[in-house]
Amino acid sequence: METYFEKQTQALYTEAIELLKETEKEIPEDFRKAFFKLIDQVNMSLMEEKNDFYSYFLIQMDREIRLDLEYYTGVNFKGAHYVIYFNPLLFLNLTLEQMKSSIKHEIHHILSLHLVRAKELKEKYSSLAIDRAMDIVVNQYLKDLPPYATTLEQINVKYDLKLKPYEPFEYYVEKLQIEIDLSEQTEEEDMHAIWEESEVLDEKLLRDFTEKFVEASQKGKVPTYLEGLLNGLKKNKEELPWQLYLKQLMGTVEGHKKKTRMRRSRRQPDRLDLRGELRAHRAEIAVALDISGSMSDEEFKQAIKEVLGIVRSVNYEITVLECDDQIRRIYKVKSEKDLKERNPIRGGTKFTPVFDYANQHKINVLIYFTDGKGEEKLEIVPRGYRVLWIISGRGDKLSLKEPYGKVKKLSQIAVKEVYLDMNDVRADGYSMNNQAPGIL
Structure with a gap:
């Protein structure tokens, strides 16, 4: 039957x-x-x-x-x-x-x-x-x-x-x-x-x-x-890659709250004159791109594509900040096609202007792509948002003594002027060899 x-x-x-x-x-x-x-x-x-x-x-x-x-x-x-x-x-x-x-x-x-x-x-x-x-x-x-x-x-x-x-x-x-x-x-x-x-x-x-x-x-x-x-x-286990860390970070981000008269204040429910709060359900993400350093266009495009994939499950708005010793350009990004060619004007590197901008806007997460070379100390301390530093594949380490956030390394990818010798590529890995078959 x-x-x-x-x-x-x-x-x-x-x-x-x-x-x-x-x-x-x-x-x-x-x-x-x-x-x-x-x-x-x-x-x-x-x-x-x-x-x-x-x-x-x-x-x-x-x-x-x-x-x-x-x-x-x-x-x-x-x-x-x-x-x-x-x-x-x-x-x-x-x-x-x-x-x-x-x-x-x-x-x-x-x-x-x-x-x-x-x-x-x-x-x-x-x-x-x-x-x-x-x-x-x-x-x-x-x-x-x-x-x-x-x-x-x-x-x-x-x-x-x-x-x-x-x-x-x-x-x-x-x-x-x-x-x-x-x-x-x-x-x-x-x-x-x-x-x-x-x-x-x-x-x-x-x-x-x-x-x-x-x-x-x-x-x-x-x-x-x-x-x-x-x-x-589990062999050669290292710390979480930046993509997984960002995914976990997004799970902790709560969008800004907005005032409403339709709900009483939770702190003082007897005060009818005070407005309650509702979640706005939109995460504000700032992505700072250090245009002065050694990060390639290929590296950044691949990274921002991964950022877009990771945050797709939340209501978000991404603001790209192109910066060197100052912020050169600000624009919004919803998809990969919104990315612009990088500004050709490039000076030295200073991280503080980006944190000044972030402190003045309602940012939930700041992701800073850089080669790591800048000040040793921020002139402005970040307030009310999470910070993730991502050092480019050809960068070294972050110059700041106090980063006020997590520092991760970007895996180096092939760029236009670099050629990969296939003799250097590993062909080994793990398989289920020499394991007796069980009953499935």
Whole structure:
């Protein structure tokens, strides 16, 4: 007899087919709600079968629908979040067990840091070899795989190989590339193309964010075969990256309050002549850009893009202050396209003018991008707002003896005049090699 879950799945699939006929049409909100309600049921099933590590991990992820996705599910990293994507046309054809397996598959890619490792290796190996090697690694730990999933047995038969199980990702990609070259195969699959849309692909940063996801997920039971991988993530642990710190900071920011006669004063409720307060729900963020220093345009554009992604969940207004020894220009930014070319007039560096401006305006957070070279002491002490200093990748340290806020380092990114030697790029990382498979 058909279960209620199966009836829901079939009804949603029929609706998804209709959506495909009108590709220009936006996905209706009613369909989105119904589909993600079904995903919640899948997640509840994970929780009930003691796979609650995966359940807690999925809860933290953003969810999106993509009808153009070539696989059942996909992941990338945007706006300080991991995002899991579903193609309903494919996903709704799976059984409940296969749905759970597809979700675990994506989480395994994240835990193996495949999003960044794949990008590093594309200079040396084909997309086909990389995709299949990564899927071999993660799928060895899963049962009830969806149709057409890449498995070790399938690859051994296809290429007449005898690849050993539970080996590192690098072992599989090297062996596969040799066979692909010998067979002169021109097929160039890229089942993980959605990874290219990730906003941040820095191993240190992704490792730190993944650690935070893992910590929150360990409320649940961690499968034995994942323990080695999770221990690898904790190696060389350093302090929070600036993006994660800013995300936490935004969680503590409360917008300015406005007076209202519709509410009594909380301090003196008997005084009817005093006005109460309501939250205005808008965070005022000032972003100061030191135009005198060594911060490149590429660094700043990437950083402000990440700032916009992090604050997207709150009502905000961003004011950019271009400054050297004085404030040269002030303008508002709502999206990346609002950024202006930097002012060519550049003097020395002085931090005080920015704090003078911030003290006179209703600022909640001041983010100061600089190479760190300025005064040793501020002439004006900041009042009533949080301060985050971000030192450019080619900067050293902050000259202030008292920064009145947190100081973070910006990871150096490639700029126009700097060329990356691929011999210096690490190709190692962590995988689930040498871990005995458990029952999922």
